[in-house]
Amino acid sequence: MNTTFSDDKPLFLQIKQRIEDQIVNGQLTAHDQIPSTTKMVQFYTINHITISKGVNLLVDEGILYKKRGVGMFVAEGAKQQLLKVRQDSFAANYLLPMLKEAKKLGLSDEELTKMFIKIREGYRDEL
Numbered sequence: 267m268n269t270t271f272s273d274d275k276p277l278f279l280q281i282k283q284r285i286e287d288q289i290v291n292g293q294l295t296a297h298d299q300i301p302s303t304t305k306m307v308q309f310y311t312i313n314h315i316t317i318s319k320g321v322n323l324l325v326d327e328g329i330l331y332k333k334r335g336v337g338m339f340v341a342e343g344a345k346q347q348l349l350k351v352r353q354d355s356f357a358a359n360y361l362l363p364m365l366k367e368a369k370k371l372g373l374s375d376e377e378l379t380k381m382f383i384k385i386r387e388g389y390r391d392e393l
Contacts, residue, residue, distance in 0.1 A: 277316045277320075278323070281316065281317055282323050282324055286329070289348055290345060292345075294340050296343070296345070299338065300321070300337070300340065303321065328344075329344045
């Protein structure tokens with residue numbers, strides 16, 4: 267696991283995203299316990315409040331649930347919920363701008379499909 271962080275967004279959001287990534291990638295599944303806040307503080311060497319803030323956002327979103335005195339666990343359906351949010355974000359942030367540009371360039375759906383397939387085949391080893 268990577269212990270370095272970027273400067274482009276707050277640490278608590280990066281902690282949140284790392285836990286989300288573990289759920290999406292299947293490293294954490296429904297009802298798995300996530301590492302304790304204390305363990306994450308020791309691992310990442312960042313403030314307890316920062317870790318808690320990221321984890322609590324996931325609780326608020328229904329991705330994690332608390333068992334009092336035991337810890338935090340991945341909620342049932344968390345992976346599907348995260349995938350849906352990420353797919354919607356992908357469509358809005360990448361596909362929609364691409365389609366708008368394709369329209370400006372006069373590209374047909376068939377031309378876009380051919381371009382996509384050609385590029386995907388060229389980068390297959392990197393995907």
